Amino acid sequence: MKLADIYLKFQSDITIIEQELEATVQARHDVLRDASTHLLKAGGKRIRPVFVLLAAKFGHYDINVLKNIAVPLELVHMASLVHDDVIDDAELRRGQKTVKSQWDNKVAMYTGDYIFAKAVETSAYFDDPRIHQILSNTLVEMCIGEVEQIRDQYNWGQNLRNYFRRIKRKTALLIAVSCELGALAAKADPKIQKHLYDFGYNVGMAFQITDDILDFVGTEKQLGKPAGGDLRQGNVTLPALYAMQHDREAATLIKEVLKDEYPGTFDVEPIIKAVNQSGGIEFSLKMSERFLNRAYDALSKLPDSDANFYFREIAAYIGERKF
Numbered sequence: 032m033k034l035a036d037i038y039l040k041f042q043s044d045i046t047i048i049e050q051e052l053e054a055t056v057q058a059r060h061d062v063l064r065d066a067s068t069h070l071l072k073a074g075g076k077r078i079r080p081v082f083v084l085l086a087a088k089f090g091h092y093d094i095n096v097l098k099n100i101a102v103p104l105e106l107v108h109m110a111s112l113v114h115d116d117v118i119d120d121a122e123l124r125r126g127q128k129t130v131k132s133q134w135d136n137k138v139a140m141y142t143g144d145y146i147f148a149k150a151v152e153t154s155a156y157f158d159d160p161r162i163h164q165i166l167s168n169t170l171v172e173m174c175i176g177e178v179e180q181i182r183d184q185y186n187w188g189q190n191l192r193n194y195f196r197r198i199k200r201k202t203a204l205l206i207a208v209s210c211e212l213g214a215l216a217a218k219a220d221p222k223i224q225k226h227l228y229d230f231g232y233n234v235g236m237a238f239q240i241t242d243d244i245l246d247f248v249g250t251e252k253q254l255g256k257p258a259g260g261d262l263r264q265g266n267v268t269l270p271a272l273y274a275m276q277h278d279r280e281a282a283t284l285i286k287e288v289l290k291d292e293y294p295g296t297f298d299v300e301p302i303i304k305a306v307n308q309s310g311g312i313e314f315s316l317k318m319s320e321r322f323l324n325r326a327y328d329a330l331s332k333l334p335d336s337d338a339n340f341y342f343r344e345i346a347a348y349i350g351e352r353k354f
Contacts, residue, residue: 034076034348037341041084044094048080051102055149066130066142070109073127078345079104082206083213086227088338090217099156100216103166104209106150111173111201113143118181119264162212169208176200184265187275187285194272195236202242203235226332230342233326238349240319243268244312247303259299269318270311271302278309323350 038045056067080101087097115121116129117139123129131139147170154166179197183189210231214224246261247270261268267275274281284305306312326346333339 034345037344038077038081040341041081044084044097045077045080047094048077048098048101048105051098052105055102055106055153056146058145062134062138063142063145066134066138067146069127069133070113070130070142070146073125075105075109075125077105079108079206079209081345082209082231083216085338085341086210086213086219087217088336089214089223089227089333090219092217096156097213097216099153100162100212101209103150103154104205104212106146106153107166107170107173108205110143110146110150111177111205113139113146114177117143118177119260119266121260121264157216159215162215165208165212165215169204172200172204176204180266183267185267187267187272187282189267189272191269191272194267194269198236198239198243199232202239203232206235206238207231223333226329230326230329230333230346233322233329234346234349237319237322237326237346240269240315240322241349244270244315244319247271247306247312259303262299262302269315270306273311273314274306274309277311278305281305281309281311320350 052071053068056064056071058064058067083097083101083104084092084094087093112124113130116124117131117136120131121129122132129139130142134142151166154162157163176197176199179193180201183193183197207228208231210227211224214227219227243261246259246268262271271285275285276282281302285302323346327343330339330342330346
């Protein structure tokens with residue numbers, strides 16, 4: 032089964048979520064409205080709302096309830112992208128101009144803040160304090176992850192622990208919470224909520240590692256932005272980190288390039304080639320597979336169901352993206 036087939040199963044409910052997203056980002060101020068709509072229209076996999084819907088299948092499924100957590104989680108993701116693009120000085124995302132490129136940094140930052148605020152406003156539908164505690168903690172951790180990424184730019188001496196902790200906060204946590212909150216909103220058993228969180232966390236880690244691999248082996252058409260973008264922005268990802276630690280020639284090349292006064296302008300092709308030859312891609316693939324196996328293990332503790340099957344298919348899709 033392809034990922035598109037899973038989306039087809041939830042087409043009517045995803046349409047409801049899309050409509051709610053569009054209605055939610057409308058603003059009285061035309062710039063905020065236009066910038067938010069521009070970001071929304073750039074598209075996306077909407078994988079976090081899909082995780083919410085699938086997780087809710089283990090409880091009492093009601094789209095009119097679930098949309099009030101699926102929409103905020105997607106808004107949090109969207110807002111983080113706007114802020115990321117400012118920090119990374121990114122011109123393109125998904126093949127479209129970023130908000131900071133279409134407008135400017137100030138508009139982008141306030142647009143991100145506005146979308147975060149709308150996420151909190153929408154989640155106010157729920158009376159359960161656990162939902163708000165989980166969502167607010169997620170926002171705090173994501174912000175810490177962003178600051179850590181800024182701190183570690185061009186820091187080739189960082190260790191694997193730093194890298195894994197950072198991608199947990201930047202990517203895996205929101206996916207894990209999407210699974211957890213979908214189950215919580217549907218009043219699923221607490222043990223099921225825990226297993227779904229574990230699944231989402233491990234899938235999220237594999238997802239981000241795969242993205243980091245694709246930055247070295249993907250095409251601009253596939254990525255929606257130029258390959259080697261992480262290198263240009265000084266973001267030290269797993270393939271490059273491995274190369275720095277295990278290949279002296281690759282380490283020397285990277286350090287030489289970073290002597291440039293304007294490191295974002297260097298030619299990334301020699302470094303991409305060196306990282307590929309160092310074994311960094313193979314190592315990263317193994318780490319992604321390790322997290323995916325843990326995700327499958329979490330699913331084995333859940334009841335057999337269509338939702339369980341679909342979660343497995345999504346995990347398989349993530350495992351195949353790198354090829």
